[in-house]
Every structure is written in C-alpha cells, then in structure tokens.
Amino acid sequence: MSFQGRFEYCSKALNFFNASETGNTLWNSTININQLPEAPNIYNQSLKLTKPKYWHYVRAFNNSDIYYGASPIETSLYILISNISNDQWSILYNQSSPIQDTQLYSSSDQTLWAEINNLVNITDYINVSLMTNNSNGLASLQIKTNSHLKLFQTPITYQSTYFPLWRPDLNTTAQANGTQVELRLMVKNGTLAGFQKLSFEVISSLMNISLLSNYSQILKNEKAQYQFSTKNHYNGEKIDITSVSVQSQLESDQWEELDQYTQFTFQKIEKGVYNVSLLSQDSYFFGGEYKVNITFHTDYFFDFTIQVSLNISKTGTVDFEVDLEQIPVLYPDDTSKTITLNLTYDGTGQENARINAYLGGNVLVSASQGDGIYRIFLDSSNLLASNTYEFNITIRKANFTDYFFEDVNVNISYYPSQINVPDEYIGISLYQEQIFELIVILKDPFRERDILSAQVRMKIEGEIPYSEYFEYLAGNFGWYRGTLEMVDISPGNYEVTVEMSALNYQSNSTTFSITVLERKETTLNSKEELNDFYVWGDSLSLSAELKSGSQSLSDEEVIFRITKYYEGGSSEVDDIVATTDNDGIATVVYIIEELDALEIEVIYDGKVEYKSTTMETDNIDVRSTAEQAFLNFLPFIPVIIGAVVAMGVYYVRAQRKKRRLELKWKRKARTYKDIMNIQYLLILHKYSGRAIVQEDFGETGFDGTLVGGFLQAITSFIYGLEKKKVDGKEQSNFLFDHQNYKILLEDGEFVRIALILDKEPSQNLRNQLSGFIQRFEEHYSEYLEDFDGVLKHFKDYITLSSENFRLTLTSAHVINPKLKKEKLNDFEKDILNFARTYEVIAQKAFTIKELRKYLLGTVSDHSEEEITATLLELLNKNIFIPLFETEPKSEGKISKAKA
Numbered sequence: 001m002s003f004q005g006r007f008e009y010c011s012k013a014l015n016f017f018n019a020s021e022t023g024n025t026l027w028n029s030t031i032n033i034n035q036l037p038e039a040p041n042i043y044n045q046s047l048k049l050t051k052p053k054y055w056h057y058v059r060a061f062n063n064s065d066i067y068y069g070a071s072p073i074e075t076s077l078y079i080l081i082s083n084i085s086n087d088q089w090s091i092l093y094n095q096s097s098p099i100q101d102t103q104l105y106s107s108s109d110q111t112l113w114a115e116i117n118n119l120v121n122i123t124d125y126i127n128v129s130l131m132t133n134n135s136n137g138l139a140s141l142q143i144k145t146n147s148h149l150k151l152f153q154t155p156i157t158y159q160s161t162y163f164p165l166w167r168p169d170l171n172t173t174a175q176a177n178g179t180q181v182e183l184r185l186m187v188k189n190g191t192l193a194g195f196q197k198l199s200f201e202v203i204s205s206l207m208n209i210s211l212l213s214n215y216s217q218i219l220k221n222e223k224a225q226y227q228f229s230t231k232n233h234y235n236g237e238k239i240d241i242t243s244v245s246v247q248s249q250l251e252s253d254q255w256e257e258l259d260q261y262t263q264f265t266f267q268k269i270e271k272g273v274y275n276v277s278l279l280s281q282d283s284y285f286f287g288g289e290y291k292v293n294i295t296f297h298t299d300y301f302f303d304f305t306i307q308v309s310l311n312i313s314k315t316g317t318v319d320f321e322v323d324l325e326q327i328p329v330l331y332p333d334d335t336s337k338t339i340t341l342n343l344t345y346d347g348t349g350q351e352n353a354r355i356n357a358y359l360g361g362n363v364l365v366s367a368s369q370g371d372g373i374y375r376i377f378l379d380s381s382n383l384l385a386s387n388t389y390e391f392n393i394t395i396r397k398a399n400f401t402d403y404f405f406e407d408v409n410v411n412i413s414y415y416p417s418q419i420n421v422p423d424e425y426i427g428i429s430l431y432q433e434q435i436f437e438l439i440v441i442l443k444d445p446f447r448e449r450d451i452l453s454a455q456v457r458m459k460i461e462g463e464i465p466y467s468e469y470f471e472y473l474a475g476n477f478g479w480y481r482g483t484l485e486m487v488d489i490s491p492g493n494y495e496v497t498v499e500m501s502a503l504n505y506q507s508n509s510t511t512f513s514i515t516v517l518e519r520k521e522t523t524l525n526s527k528e529e530l531n532d533f534y535v536w537g538d539s540l541s542l543s544a545e546l547k548s549g550s551q552s553l554s555d556e557e558v559i560f561r562i563t564k565y566y567e568g569g570s571s572e573v574d575d576i577v578a579t580t581d582n583d584g585i586a587t588v589v590y591i592i593e594e595l596d597a598l599e600i601e602v603i604y605d606g607k608v609e610y611k612s613t614t615m616e617t618d619n620i621d622v623r624s625t626a627e628q629a630f631l632n633f634l635p636f637i638p639v640i641i642g643a644v645v646a647m648g649v650y651y652v653r654a655q656r657k658k659r660r661l662e663l664k665w666k667r668k669a670r671t672y673k674d675i676m677n678i679q680y681l682l683i684l685h686k687y688s689g690r691a692i693v694q695e696d697f698g699e700t701g702f703d704g705t706l707v708g709g710f711l712q713a714i715t716s717f718i719y720g721l722e723k724k725k726v727d728g729k730e731q732s733n734f735l736f737d738h739q740n741y742k743i744l745l746e747d748g749e750f751v752r753i754a755l756i757l758d759k760e761p762s763q764n765l766r767n768q769l770s771g772f773i774q775r776f777e778e779h780y781s782e783y784l785e786d787f788d789g790v791l792k793h794f795k796d797y798i799t800l801s802s803e804n805f806r807l808t809l810t811s812a813h814v815i816n817p818k819l820k821k822e823k824l825n826d827f828e829k830d831i832l833n834f835a836r837t838y839e840v841i842a843q844k845a846f847t848i849k850e851l852r853k854y855l856l857g858t859v860s861d862h863s864e865e866e867i868t869a870t871l872l873e874l875l876n877k878n879i880f881i882p883l884f885e886t887e888p889k890s891e892g893k894i895s896k897a898k899a
Helices: 625-636 639-677 704-718 763-779 781-785 797-803 826-842 848-858 864-876
Strands: 010-018 025-033 045-050 056-061 078-084 088-095 099-107 119-121 125-132 138-145 148-155 179-189 192-203 207-215 217-219 223-232 243-249 255-257 264-270 273-279 288-297 304-313 319-322 338-345 354-359 362-370 373-377 388-396 403-411 418-420 429-431 435-444 455-460 479-485 492-501 508-517 523-526 533-535 539-548 557-565 571-579 585-591 597-604 613-616 620-623 678-685 691-696 734-738 741-747 751-757 812-815 880-882
Touching (some): 099 192, 125 138, 125 179, 207 304, 223 288, 243 273, 338 388, 418 508, 523 613, 639 678, 741 763, 751 763, 848 864
Antiparallel strands (some): 025 088, 243 288, 264 273, 288 304, 338 373, 362 373, 539 585, 557 571, 734 741, 741 751
C-alpha cells in the first residue's frame, strides 16, 4: 500500500508502516525541522502535517525528548503542532482495524441458517459477512482448499457486507472427510487494508435411499427387480450414484459378496432413480429365502446400505432313497467302502444333481451311475477309531428344493491286532541278572499287513515292572525288539506279559512262560606265591584257580592283565588269555622284559550263569641283570672296603627309589592329563532324554540340550555298530568324532554319559568312565529308578566323581582355611608357600591348572611330572580344597565353581 502526505517546513520525511492480523495499524513519520540554522535550538516553531481521514495522532518525540508543548490541533485532514524546536522529530499515528465483526453460517436449504463452529457438511451453503468502521473500499473473500483458491469481492457498507453464497462441493476441490477450508477476509477502506482468517472442516453428507418398488417373489431363473430413489438427506436434492455393491445371506450368518454382471446389474433410470436386478439364473441362487444388502456409493456422501428380501421358489422336491443299513463298518483311513443313492421325480431318475456329502470333516466324492443312481465313496481318512462322526448329505438340483439328509452317526471301529511271539522264546531259561532280549511281530489280521508304528513293552507281574518301550526294527516290517533285565528276581518259573498299543488298533496283550535260573558267585585265588622283585629275563609263572562255591569251573577263559612300567614313565598293557583246566586252574608263563615295575590283575568276565570276579596284586619291582648281580656280589666284598660297599648299596637303592618315585609321578601326571582332556560332561536320563548334569569344563560353548538331543538321536545307530576290541577285549563304550572333538559314550542301566574330549582318550580314562557310571547309578538309584525330573538330588555329583575323575581339578581352589598340621615334605611345603604367594598376587582363588602353570614357570629343579604329582598329593591331603566347599550349599543347581 502507499500513502502520500504534504509536510510544511520539512526538509525530509521517512514513513514506516506496521500492520498485523486483527490488530491496529501504526504509521511512523520522521521530520527534520531545519528552518533557522543559525539558531538551531530556538522554539516557537510550528509544524503542520496533512494526514489521512482515519488516522489519529499519538505522539511526537526525538532521540531524547517527548514533545510537551501545547496540545496539537487535530482535524480530519491535518495536525498542527506549535512551539516545536529545530530537530529531527518522529511523529507516530495509528489506525484501528477496519474489520469490526465477522459472521459465518451454513444451511442445507438456504432457509435455516446455523453458525459454524468447526464442522460443515460438504453440500451445505456457506454465508460469510463482515462489519467495518466505514464504507470506503472493497471487501475480499479468499477460499483455500488444498491448492485451490476461490476469490469473491464486494463493496463495503456500514452495515454487514455479505459475500455471495457458496458450497464446498460446487466451488472448491473439497471431497474427502477431513478437508480443511481456510477463509481470508480482507478490506481496503480509506488508506489501508485489514484482514482476518477463519477456518472449518468439511465432512461428507448423508444420503436418503428409498425403495420405490420391488419384484422379489420369483421362480428360479427369473430376475428380481428393485427400484430406488436417491436424495440428499438434508435438502432433498436428487443425487447421482457412482456404484453399488451387493451382499446376500442364505442359511448361515455368512454374508457373500455378489459379482456385478453375473449375479446382479445396476442401471440409472433418471437422476435420483436407479434399478438393481438380481439374476437367479446363476448357480449361486439355488432357491429359498435370502437377505440382500445393497450399498450405494457416490462422491460427497457417506455410503448408504438398504436391506431387501429375495424369495426364489422351486418347481418340486426330488425323491431321495438311501438304505442306512448298507452303511458298512468303517475303520480309520478306510477308503474302500461306498453307499448308493437313488434320485427320482415322478418315477423318473434325475441326473445333473449336485451332491455334497460329508463324513466328519471329510468331503466325500460322488459319481453318477446313470438313471438317477449315484455312488458315494466313503472316506475315513484322519478319523480316529472308537469315535463317532456325523454323516450328512445335501442334494441340490436346478428348479428343485434342496434335500437334506443329516443327523446320522457313523462309528469308526478299531482295527484288530495280533502279537506273535516266536517259539524260541516260549519256555526259555534265563539266569539272574541276565538281559532278556525279545523280538515280537505285530500283525493286522484284517488287512493282512504288519503294524509299523506301535508302543510295545513287557513285564513280569509283581516282579519286574514294565520295560522300556520296544525298538522298532524298521528293516523287518512289524518286528519290535525289547529287553528286560532279570534283576532282583528269585529263581523260578514266571509269566511274561507283552502289551501293545497303536493308533487306531485294538490294544492287545499276550503271555508266555520263562524260567529264571540262579546266577552263581565266583572267586579267583592265586596258586603261586609271587616274589617281591624279579630280574629281567626271569620266567614268571602265574596261576589262578576259578571256583563257584566249592565247584571248580573248567573250560572258562581267564584274563591275566599285566601292566608294564618302563623307565621314563611310559606303560603298556598285555592281556594274556588262558583257559581253566578240569581243576579250574588257569596258568600262563610270562618272560619279564626290561622293565622298572609291573602290576598283575586276573579277571574273569563271567558267563550268563556265573558272575564275574577280579583278583589284583601289588606293584612288583623289576631289576636289571647288572643291578641284581651287583647286589648279589655285595656279601663277598671284604670288610675293609665296607664303607665303599655301603656307599654303593646306598647309591643303588637311592637310584631304585628315585625310579620308583618317577614312575609314581608319571602315573599321577597321566591321571591329570586325562582329567584335563575332558572338555564337557553330559549325563542324560536314558528313558526321558532329560539332562541331569551338563558341565562345560573347557568353555566349548556347547548347548547341553542340543548335544543331548543329538546323542539320543544317534544312539540306536551307534549301538548297532560292532564294538571295538582292545587286546581281544570288547570295549563297553563308544568313541566317535563330533566337530573338532572326540565323544566317549557309555550307557548304564538308567543313565547315558558322554565325555566330550579334546583328543583321543587313554585306556585308563575309558576304564574310569565305566567305574563312574556304576558308582553314579548305585549312589542315586532311588532317584533314577523313578526319575521325576527334579535335579537337586544330584547336586553333589562332582564330589562323587572324585574317586574316578576328580573333576574338582577344574574348579577354583583355595588353601584350606581349616588347615590341620600335616606332615609335608620340603617340596610340598614349597608348593604350599607358592600357592599363598599366588593368592596374594592374583587376588583370587586359583585353579590347579593355573597354579601348575605358575610353578612350571617358576620352579626349575623339579620335573613337570613331580610338580603335577605333588599338586595331586596336596589335594589328597586336603591342603587345597575346592572353593565351593567353603561356600553355603545351594539347592538344585548343578555347576562347578569358577575362578
């Protein structure tokens, strides 16, 4: 906007305007009075300024003073200020907003008007008016929706200024619900414009749909007609419809969408009048009472749904015959049975009928045989024996009323089953503690096939509880193999009961007789008195007598196990097998090699009727030929050199003592290496597969549950392999590779134990595993026989393992706080002091592995084997104890303490 004014006595005029929405408008003029330069501060000057008609004087001021002269004279055309000095003065004017009031109304019929708060129907008329403080100029209305802009202008009056009526659906781009409409009101009266913003939200309008006429009672294949009027709900205007959608409902509560053109049509008769036709020729409309929802759609209006009815009559009812007695006996998964339907009308067979038949949830197939005869194929797939299922039939035929055959129940019968026990098992004789292995064959006599998936178990009532479920021998059709251990049973005759159950088969059982014989104890007694030592090359005769009570056992194999210890710490095992003679005596002759020592163990593995037994000897010293010759020569040396002789004897004995100590250290060192080889221990309950103990000693990161599942899955395969033999003796455990580890696996009666190892196990470790299983099952027998999944009973397993594995070696250790005075040798005392030092330096508990490493790097005058053996000896003397033994015991969690 611009403004031009005439200022008297001024040499310069600057004008600044500041206008805001609905607020006052300010005008600032800067005037330089410079009339008397020789007397710049003389007052009594006057300033006359012309101004617009509607502006008003506010004040005059310079940088430091406000004008306080005589009151300015203000007229509608000018302002006169008297007694003002030469200076730069600012003159401030203002003008109030010219817009005094606004009105915003809506109406659907231009008769009844309502003030707009926020929401307006999109088809309503909008009336906008305003009041100004004068009648000079024009008023403008801008309507903005999205990017669309509509402009109205009208002259300003002192009364309300009205803009032309308008509608959002006709004059803007508003369509969807929620469109925002912004109004901008602007006026230009006199010299400066004012403006104001208003807004509201547009929503869809309502339509009225009325049913004008209908033809809804029809025969099949006729067309149903419905005529509707469509109007604006608010003003009755006729409206155009964009599209319709149709849904129908028959029998159930499920509404189905109909397809335009094939099932209904939609036609405009004139504006506001439409026709909808339903086509009963379509196969969907079989006949009967239908509910129909017709929904109308168009722009600017909410959808409108109206419900009408449809009744399709048929010409007659088809005659239906079925003999319920012909429904045969059905077994599970039986698809071999059929029934016959006969459809007639007025004695004539009816073809082209649609037959929907169901047995339980199974859809049954039907086929026409001609002349109205239909065959329905029964199907009991996925239906369970001993259950009852509904049998329903619906018959539909064009121009005929549907026929329903329902409320008939069909029972699914069990297949018969048969357990066959081979003749060789009937009346068999077994010994106490013998494992009775039985194979049975399960048959389906009705279908003459094998039963391939069943649960089979056996028991001796009152003596031996149910066995584990039999194993299915997949390669032998219906063959199943199970075992029963003859433990805690007296000799005598017993009835074995075999039971089977299988899905969809009748449960069955059979019994047969067996005889249990007594298993006898055995003893081994040495027949030779062994010397305290032997010399290289000596012939060692070993004899042992095998007896059961007073009876000598002849023709039995006895093993003489000779463990040979060599200088340097290595060892070997020889198993020599001998057969007992008629007196029960087994004899072997062994030529002694160049050894340091040997141990002898005599073993009888037993037979079914005899129990095993073992006889052991102490460590036997072995001397070289030269050493023994020197010792034999000593008595003949003169007394005069007795001192030298004494020194020689002392030296020989010292060397022998040293070798025996070194041999002892090497054996202990091997024990330590065996334990350090164990990376993971997993103990599973054989029958449930539940992990009882899972201990990660080597930080392998294995998941015990996953490893347990893997072992359970491959066990049957592993135990089908031929067991490895060592020196003619069959191993009781299995070794196989998994990832980068070795897994040593062995089964007991109730548990399955796996040692996950870093490398190949020694024979000693294999033997120790067998011993640990026996001790574990004996110790926890009451919890294993009726295993309930509770693990707290097994929390002390790691202490129990000490006699076999000493698994506590992997735990954190401390010096026994209740240390008693023990007799220790010098090196043991040194190690104890080293341990105290290590505790202070490391400021934590230590593992034997850490302390051993520390000692190997610190102590140079003792061998690795001596350090390892001495550490183990200190453990035996309880000088070092596991950290967890000093802490409160927790219930239920099985784990080792970590440093």
